[in-house]
């Protein structure tokens with residue numbers, strides 16, 4: 001039996017569904033324990049906490065900690081964005097949620113639960129003026145921007161032959177231009193501050209392949225653009241130590257995926273891992289990309305799809 005638990009910042013919680021007050025716990029399958037590192041093999045003395053293991057643990061903690069950082073999350077009012085906001089807060093970051101809609105959870109309660117500063121500004125990613133004003137307000141209120149997660153997005157499931165100009169234009173405006181200019185505003189502020197930063201753009205499995213049972217051609221095109229932007233911006237921003245990476249979620253259980261009522265069974269059965277993903281399945285991929293541990297990672301895409309982006313053996 002092996003136990004590996006990293007005690008990060010006391011009194012942080014990583015998810016409301018798992019209230020771990022006292023310490024943030026990362027469970028490794030088949031492991032148990034708390035706050036210490038134990039490796040037990042049959043017939044052997046349990047692994048003792050040593051000076052070296054304490055040092056090593058502190059090193060890992062420092063690489064994942066977001067203490068003292070400010071993270072902006074577009075589309076952070078619900079679903080994946082809200083979960084990633086909580087993840088960053090659990091790791092010590094102050095949080096700015098920028099979204100066209102009010103958050104599903106109270107900002108005051110989030111602040112109290114996570115012990116980080118949370119602010120919300122209403123912002124529509126299709127308005128450049130509105131975005132500039134919102135990013136300015138973040139800097140006024142929280143002092144700086146170190147990380148940005150571009151999560152605001154909409155989907156359209158419709159046959160290619162029936163897509164209209166206006167609805168297709170709207171997908172591209174929100175998903176591509178909204179993410180592109182959010183990243184630009186964040187990068188400008190990071191460059192002004194002079195100490196780099198991390199931008200994580202949320203793409204999709206639709207950027208990798210056609211999605212079983214969904215007709216999301218223009219949505220897929222918009223997410224393909226995000227995946228490529230992750231690479232081109234990574235190269236252009238590298239001299240400023242601003243890292244840009246993307247995450248491609250598979251089917252994730254949120255209000256967005258819930259609107260596709262007739263294919264819920266597909267979401268649950270077609271991924272090779274045989275389940276729909278949860279927003280928290282994206283948490284540690286995001287934490288990695290935001291943290292100093294990823295200081296040499298830029299232009300990467302992490303596909304969190306239950307294996308679906310690789311294909312399927314069965315129908």
Ligand SMILES: NC(=O)c1ccc[n+]([C@@H]2O[C@H](COP(=O)([O-])OP(=O)(O)OC[C@H]3O[C@@H](n4cnc5c(N)ncnc54)[C@H](O)[C@@H]3O)[C@@H](O)[C@H]2O)c1
Nearest residue numbers: 075078079080100124125151152153204249251252254256
């Ligand atoms: N849920 C999935 O299965 C899935 C899979 C792959 C990728 N994604 C992507 O993840 C991201 C989040 O998806 P979700 O499932 O949490 O969806 P969601 O609908 O629950 O959340 C999307 C958020 O974006 C905000 N938003 C929409 N239009 C906006 C605008 N014009 N300006 C500002 N904010 C706006 C919404 O208000 C909402 O809070 C999206 O980019 C989506 O494309 C989701």
